[in-house]
Amino acid sequence: MNERLLKLQSSPYVSRMGVRxxxxxxxxTAILPYDEWLIGNPLIPALHGGAIGAFMEITASAGLLAFTELAALPKPIDVAVDYLRPGKPQDVYARASITRQGSRVANVRVDAWQDRRAAPIANLHGHFLIKPVKTSG
Structure with missing residues (x-):
């Protein structure tokens, strides 16, 4: 795992959520381990949508850090989340794909699932402000 990704994982927000x-x-693959405090509706029980959305935003940032040379952490410009089904009280997995990257903005899509990757519980599409590493020459 690269140094920038380790820095993201050790940040207080990400480490409190337990994201690996x-x-x-x-x-x-990002992993959000199940924890009781992530439950938003104890009657169903279902994971809180905010926790799922935050997890997917972290996954988007991690994908950018892992697969592009950035001089700083990516900053979200806008993020849209589609909640497709309730998150069960179990671990959540997610993967990011960079759909387009310019010199200042990257478009990222994230799919989150539990039992089967083919049955996502939520999708995220976001635009992130990036600062690529300048190359000499």
């Missing part, structure tokens, strides 16, 4: 990253070559 499983890095295998060109695939990065």
């Amino acid at each position: 990253f499983d890095d295998h070559g060109d695939e990065l």
Whole structure:
């Protein structure tokens, strides 16, 4: 795991949520381990939508840090989340894909799932302000 990704994982916000990253070559899977405090509706029970959205935003940032050379952490410009089904009280997994990257803005899509990747519980589409590392020459 690269140094920037480790820095993100050790930030207070990300570490409080318990988010981990499983890095295998060109695939990065983010993991949100289930914890009782993530439940938003105890009657169902279902994970809080804000926790799922925050997890996917973290995953988007992690994807940018893992697969692009950035001089600073990406900053969200706007983020849209589609909640597709209730999150059960169990671990959530997510993967980010960079759909377009310019010199200042990157478009990222994140899919989050639990039981099967083919049955996502939520999707995120976001635009992030990025600062690529300047190369000499």
